[in-house]
Every structure is written in C-alpha cells, then in structure tokens.
Amino acid sequence: MMKSDHLLSWTLLFCLPLLSACGGSKDTDAAAERPPQKVSYAVATQDEVTDYVELVGRLSADESVVIQSRVSGFLLKTHFVDGQRVKEGDLLFSIEPDEYEAIYNQAQAQISVAETRLELARKKFARSQKLIDGDAISREEYDEDQAAVAEAAARVIASKADAARVKLDVGYTKIVSPITGRVDRALLDDGNFVTGGLAGGTVLTTVVKDHPIKAIANLDENVRLKFMRRQRELAGDDFKEADKLDELHIPCYLQLQDEKGFPHEGTLEYSEIQVNERTGTSQIRGVFDNQNGLLTPGMFVRLKVPASDAHPAVLIPDTAVGNDQATKFVYVINEKDEIEHRTVEIGDRRDNLRVILSGVKSEESVVVAGMQLVQPGMNVTPVLQGQ
Numbered sequence: 001m002m003k004s005d006h007l008l009s010w011t012l013l014f015c016l017p018l019l020s021a022c023g024g025s026k027d028t029d030a031a032a033e034r035p036p037q038k039v040s041y042a043v044a045t046q047d048e049v050t051d052y053v054e055l056v057g058r059l060s061a062d063e064s065v066v067i068q069s070r071v072s073g074f075l076l077k078t079h080f081v082d083g084q085r086v087k088e089g090d091l092l093f094s095i096e097p098d099e100y101e102a103i104y105n106q107a108q109a110q111i112s113v114a115e116t117r118l119e120l121a122r123k124k125f126a127r128s129q130k131l132i133d134g135d136a137i138s139r140e141e142y143d144e145d146q147a148a149v150a151e152a153a154a155r156v157i158a159s160k161a162d163a164a165r166v167k168l169d170v171g172y173t174k175i176v177s178p179i180t181g182r183v184d185r186a187l188l189d190d191g192n193f194v195t196g197g198l199a200g201g202t203v204l205t206t207v208v209k210d211h212p213i214k215a216i217a218n219l220d221e222n223v224r225l226k227f228m229r230r231q232r233e234l235a236g237d238d239f240k241e242a243d244k245l246d247e248l249h250i251p252c253y254l255q256l257q258d259e260k261g262f263p264h265e266g267t268l269e270y271s272e273i274q275v276n277e278r279t280g281t282s283q284i285r286g287v288f289d290n291q292n293g294l295l296t297p298g299m300f301v302r303l304k305v306p307a308s309d310a311h312p313a314v315l316i317p318d319t320a321v322g323n324d325q326a327t328k329f330v331y332v333i334n335e336k337d338e339i340e341h342r343t344v345e346i347g348d349r350r351d352n353l354r355v356i357l358s359g360v361k362s363e364e365s366v367v368v369a370g371m372q373l374v375q376p377g378m379n380v381t382p383v384l385q386g387q
Contacts, residue, residue, distance in 0.1 A: 035381060040369035041333055042385045044316045046362040049355055051308040052348055053226060055284070057217030061297040062287070063179050063209040068201035069194040070172040071095060075204075082185035086177045086207065093186075093204055095194065097173040104170050107163035114159040118152035125149045172196070181209035182293075208297055211290040215254055215266070217303050218281040226307040227271070227284070252286040253304040254295070262304045264288055264295070313347065317385070318354040320366040321346060330360055331367035331374055333382050339367070341376040 076094040080086060128145040131137045177183065184206040188194065194202040219227060253262030266288035275282045286303060288295060295301075321344065322329050332340045344359030360366060367374060368385050 036337070036379045037370070037373055038381045038383050039333070039367050039374055040385050041365045041382045042317050042320065042368045044314050044356070044360050044362055044364045044366055046312055046314055048310040049313040049315070049348070049350065050306050050310050051226075052304045053219075053223045053307050055217035055219065055223070055303045055305065057215045057301055057303050059295055059297050059299045059301055060214045060216055061181075061208040061210055062212050062214055063181065064297075065178050065207050067092060067175060067177075067204045067207060069093075069095065069175065069196045069204060070198065070201055071100065071169050071196035072194065073097075073099065073173065073196070075188055075190050075192050075194055076173075077190055078186045080183050080186075082183075084183060086181065086183050088177060088180045090177045091174060092177055092183065092207075093175040095173040095175070097170055100166065100170045100173055104163065104166040107159065107166045111156065111159040111163055114152065114155040118149070118156050121145070121148040121152040175204065177207050179207055179209050181207050183207045210293065210295070210297060212266075212287045213290040213295045213297065214269075215252075215286045215288065215301055215303055217284055218279070219271075219284050221275060221280050223307075224275065224282055227305065229307075250306065252306075254286070254288060255302040255304070256294075257300065262302070268305065314356040314360055314362050315350065315353045316356055316360060316366050317368050318349060318352055320368045321354055322371055330356075331371055331376075332360065333365040333367065333380065337380055337382060339374045339376055339378045339380060 073095040076096050078093055079091045086092070125145040125148065128137060128142045132139070132142045186205050187203060194204070196202075248268075250268045252266055252268050254264040254266065255262045256264075266286045268284065269287045270283075270285040272282040272284070284303075284305070286305075316330065320330055322331070328344050328346050330342045330344050332342050334340050342359045345357040347355030347357050349355075365382060374380060
C-alpha cells in the first residue's frame with residue numbers, strides 16, 4: 001500500500017509540468033494569431049503655401065468729418081434722413097439767412113457810396129491838376145485833393161472786402177457735406193439756436209466715408225521683422241518702407257466675428273515707421289473696398305497678412321498632430337507597417353490641414369485616428385482614411 005502511494009506521487013509530479021506546458025502553448029498561439037491593430041492613416045502631401053501672420057485690429061473710416069456751424073442763428077431745416085448716404089456738396093442744414101442777407105445788402109450799398117466818393121475825388125483832383133499849372137491853387141490844396149483820391153480808392157477796396165466777408169456768412173447758412181459718405185444722426189432738431197465760430201461752433205452731425213474702409217492693427221516686434229523682410233523680398237534693392245508699401249500691392253485678408261476664413265481681400269497701404277518704446281508695437285493699416293457697406297467703422301476684426309512668398313511645404317491632417325507637453329509629435333507608419341514616433345515642427349493651419357516644417361516627408365503615412373491605441377514599434381494594419 002505504501003509503495004502504491006509513493007508511485008502515484010511520483011507520477012503526479014511528472015505529469016503536472018507537462019499539463020502546464022500544454023496550457024501555456026495554447027495562450028501563446030492565440031496571441032500569435034491575433035491580427036495587428038487597425039489604424040486610420042492619411043498620406044502627407046506637398047503643396048505651395050504662403051506663410052501668414054494673423055492680427056487683431058479695428059475698422060476705421062477712410063475719412064471722418066465733424067460738421068459744425070460757422071455762423072450763429074436758428075436752425076431752419078435739416079435736409080437729410082439720419083444714416084443716409086450723401087455726396088460731396090449735398091445740402092445738410094439751413095440756418096436762417098435773413099440777417100446775413102440784410103448785412104450783405106448793406107455792405108453792397110457801402111460799396112456804391114465809396115465808389116461815388118471816389119468818382120467825386122477824382123473829378124476834384126482833375127480840376128486841381130489844371131489849376132496848379134496856373135498857380136491858381138496852393139500846393140497844399142493840390143496834395144490834399146490827390147490824397148483824397150487815394151483815400152477814396154482805399155475805401156472802395158475795404159467796402160468790397162467787407163461785402164465779400166459778409167457774403168461768406170450768407171453762404172455759411174447753407175451747410176453742405178464736404179465729402180461723399182454716410183451721414184450720422186442730426187444732433188439738434190429744427191428751430192434750435194446754433195453758435196458759430198471756427199473754434200466753438202455747434203456740432204451738428206458727422207459724415208464718414210466708409211468705402212473704401214481701413215483696418216488698423218498693432219504688430220509686435222517679432223511679427224514686424226517678418227513683415228519687413230517680406231517687403232524687402234518684394235521690393236528688392238529699391239526698398240523704402242515709408243513710401244513703397246502702397247506700391248507693392250501686398251494683399252491682406254479680413255475676417256469679421258461671425259465669419260469663417262478671411263473672405264474680404266484688400267491691400268496694405270501703411271506701416272508705422274517707429275516702434276512704440278512702451279508697448280513694443282507699431283501700427284499697420286490695410287484698405288478694403290467695402291462697396292456693400294458690410295464693414296462698419298469701429299468693428300473689431302482679424303487680419304491675415306502674408307509674411308513670405310509661396311513655397312513648397314508638407315501638409316497633413318491637423319488631427320494627426322499630437323501633444324507631448326511642450327512638443328508636437330506625429331505617428332508615422334513605415335514600410336514594415338510599424339509605428340514610428342516623430343517630433344515635428346508645425347506651421348500655419350490651412351482649413352483642416354496643418355503645415356509641417358520638419359519631421360515628416362511628402363508621401364509618408366501618418367496616423368489620423370486611434371493614436372491612443374498605438375505606441376512606437378508596434379505593428380499595425382493601416383486603413384486609408386475614409387475607407
């Protein structure tokens with residue numbers, strides 16, 4: 001009985017490793033038969049791209065004129081509807097002209113009086129010229145008659161000048177638009193008294209020229225350097241920042257707050273020649289046609305300005321770019337269908353594509369979905385995006 005138990009124990013010890021080895025072989029075979037992870041990929045392409053800088057700016061009217069009264073009086077009539085478009089020379093306001101017309105008529109009468117006196121003085125002096133030859137009058141009387149002619153002539157000139165000044169006042173009772181544009185609301189109702197004067201005249205309204213319209217933005221020093229190098233590339237040896245910018249016809253693009261992309265195209269016309277020492281910025285200004293009137297002075301906008309000529313660049317879907325703390329990376333599928341980790345330097349975004357400055361070559365395959373399921377060195381089954 002003891003021998004039988006001893007034999008059974010040795011038999012179990014011998015069979016257990018065999019049984020264990022048989023079970024492990026099945027697990028290994030199952031792992032070996034498991035297919036590689038499927039991942040979606042896209043092929044990196046190469047295209048001509050232009051580098052841009054994006055800025056935040058504000059729209060400003062091409063011209064803006066504050067309309068003030070140059071003469072005092074009661075506001076007779078307003079000749080426009082608030083917000084309407086007006087042309088240069090259109091009548092905006094009328095001020096009661098009666099008093100100024102009366103003063104003008106009086107000035108015209110003073111001219112007639114002065115001319116009559118001049119004519120009389122000339123006749124008297126003509127007689128004096130005949131009498132002086134015969135010593136019929138004294139030299140003193142002769143000189144007085146001659147001076148009277150000069151004085152009368154001066155009075156005529158003064159009267160005409162006074163009449164011309166008063167005529168201007170009569171004209172100033174008709175206030176016209178100095179520019180073509182859109183007129184703001186009238187600040188006073190008809191019948192109110194307005195005060196005239198070059199310094200303290202009553203403000204009546206404002207007229208703004210909104211097409212073309214200007215967009216003004218601030219550049220930091222880094223962006224300014226990129227922009228200046230771009231100007232020099234276009235202008236070559238003839239570069240002069242102050243007076244060549246509008247001749248270079250550099251395009252710029254504008255986006256409103258509710259728009260996608262930059263649908264409004266204009267040109268750059270001015271770049272400030274100094275950098276503000278306190279802020280480290282300088283202004284740049286673009287001009288846009290705005291024939292439809294959608295762009296309104298005072299609006300906040302985004303500007304996109306080219307900082308380079310068109311050059312070849314690699315493009316991949318933006319979803320292929322991953323973040324690893326401060327660095328950007330891409331998973332590339334090599335010829336053996338293995339995952340490679342690449343650190344990349346990225347550029348601007350083009351719709352749903354991203355410019356890759358370094359790290360990926362054209363025609364290489366990059367993982368665009370399932371990035372969290374893969375790791376470097378892993379063998380995968382690539383599936384083209386969209387299939």
